[in-house]
Amino acid sequence: MPSNTVTQLNYTASTRKSRFVLSRLHSLAGLLPLGIFMVEHLLSNALAIFGAERYNEHIAMLQAIPFLPLFEITLIAIPLLFHAIYGIYLSFISKPNANVYKYQRNIYFMLQRVTGIITLIFVIYHVWSFRLGPLLSGTEVSHSLVSEHLANPFIFVFYITGVISAIFHFSNGITTGLITWGITAGPASQRVARKICTGVFVILAGMAVVSLFSFL
Amino acid sequence: MTATTVDKLVQLKVRRKDSTTGESYWEEFSVPFRTNMNVISALMEIQKNPVNAKGEKVRSVAWEYNCLEEVCGACSMRINGKVRQACSTLVDRLEQPITLEPMDTFPVEKDLVVDRSRMFNALQKIKGWVPIDGTYGLGSGPLISADHQQEAYKYSTCMTCGCCLEACPNVNSGSPFIGPQAMGQVKYFNMHPTGSLQKNERLEVVIGEEGIANCGSSQNCVQVCPKGIPLTTAIAELNRDGNRYALWSWLKK
Incomplete structure (x- = not known):
């Protein structure tokens, strides 16, 4: 944990820009490949609400995408690993103080870090149980496999927590991403963006929770 | 001034440090309340009579101030946990004991004085x-x-x-x-x-x-x-x- 006291700045302007580039890539990775993939994934899983058949058909369709592993690695795995590793680094160099400064944005700043860590733990487990695990053991991923998995109440609660954390992290990430990309500059536009993102959170979280219950 | 306001005391709890390398410690003070008193005037009371709550004579509390009207930026400190200007913080709007701490994002020189x-x-x-x-x-x-x-x-x-x-x-x-x-x-x-x-x-x-x-x-x-x-x-x-x-x-x- 860093201490609160900073060291003196030297009077030479720094010329290294790697931190800036990494921070922009971190934002971009979270919004575009990961954000779009997560929304697609949540929509795919919502098909379970319409029954096992629709769900299994859709899985078969997704698995029929040509060069699927290539897309999975370049558009999901690499951005995800980068976003996670840089995100962990960012959480470790910040010193959250929401216990003293109880402003909404400051609480969300802390939650963004907490939900990021929860999401990472959840995603590792989730990828292992439904992608890498079945791939190695040759098990077919289907509605029944997911149902069996979610029948365990601990796993179910873990899934609810993980999915809601991921959606929170994404929705709040859009509001801060709009600032990182210099779009919402003033407090009024930032307020509107926050309201829209709250709406995104409510819709996606509601859909995800209903989808999870439909597996039971 | 009525007798009741003279009798009212302000409890202060200051996080002090004797030198840049010294250890921080807390010291409590109680100073007489005056109407419209701000944190600076409470600290001035300690300066007038540097006696802590236990009745011991101690080194007076060091802090910085210049303008007393929130334009110079010298008297920033953490008051009841939150950072603000001591000059524009009125004592009767604060919960007591009032805790005063230096902004320890900056190197602390002495008591509430920091190097900005x-x-x-x-x-x-x-x-x-x-x-x-x-x-x-x-x-x-x-x-x-x-x-x-x-x-x-x-x-x-x-x-x-x-x-x-x-x-x-x-x-x-x-x-x-x-x-x-x-x-x-x-x-x-x-x-x-x-x-x-x-x-x-x-x-x-x-x-x-x-x-x-x-x-x-x-x-x-x-x-x-x-x-x-x-x-x-x-x-x-x-x-x-x-x-x-x-x-x-x-x-x-």
Whole structure:
């Protein structure tokens, strides 16, 4: 944990820009490949609400995408690993103080870090149980496999927590991403963006929770 | 003054430090209350009679102040946990005992006195001035519209008090962040028509190691700023300018 006291700045302007580039890539990775993939994934899983058949058909369709592993690695795995590793680094160099400064944005700043860590733990487990695990053991991923998995109440609660954390992290990430990309500059536009993102959170979280219950 | 107000006491709890290398310790004081008393006048009471709550005579509490009207930025300290100016904090609006702590984002010199030179170094780094000196007369500068002046005025009120750095979760020993104050001043000098001659040099700092990449959008800076400077607006605008500058200067390479 860093201490609160900073060291003196030297009077030479720094010329290294790697931190800036990494921070922009971190934002971009979270919004575009990961954000779009997560929304697609949540929509795919919502098909379970319409029954096992629709769900299994859709899985078969997704698995029929040509060069699927290539897309999975370049558009999901690499951005995800980068976003996670840089995100962990960012959480470790910040010193959250929401216990003293109880402003909404400051609480969300802390939650963004907490939900990021929860999401990472959840995603590792989730990828292992439904992608890498079945791939190695040759098990077919289907509605029944997911149902069996979610029948365990601990796993179910873990899934609810993980999915809601991921959606929170994404929705709040859009509001801060709009600032990182210099779009919402003033407090009024930032307020509107926050309201829209709250709406995104409510819709996606509601859909995800209903989808999870439909597996039971 | 009525007898009741004279009898009322103000309880203060100060986190003290005898020297830069010394250990911090808490000391309690009680001083007589006066109507409209602010934290500075409470500290002045300790100065008049440096006796702690146990009745022991102690070294008087050290703190900094100049203007007493929230324009100099010297008396920033953490009052009941939150950073603010001691001069504009009225005692009767605070919960007691009133805890006073130094802004320990900065090196603590003695008691409540901190070394804020980091922020002045930051102003040198970002070239926080409008270049008007030359070997010949540069003539009068361009006119500035009233709207532009109004917008710039807000940033000109920055008094380098350090509240934004103290409240920022990303200004700490583990992070190289130069802090929101410097970002606000980059915006201020870059929007000045003559100041903008050094726009890119300032943006180099913005996109550098200590720059804007370290901002985590907790937005505490704008909440605690005693002058109400729109620091988060400056940061968002510098994100836009910095992104453009970084991209175009790379594409032109």
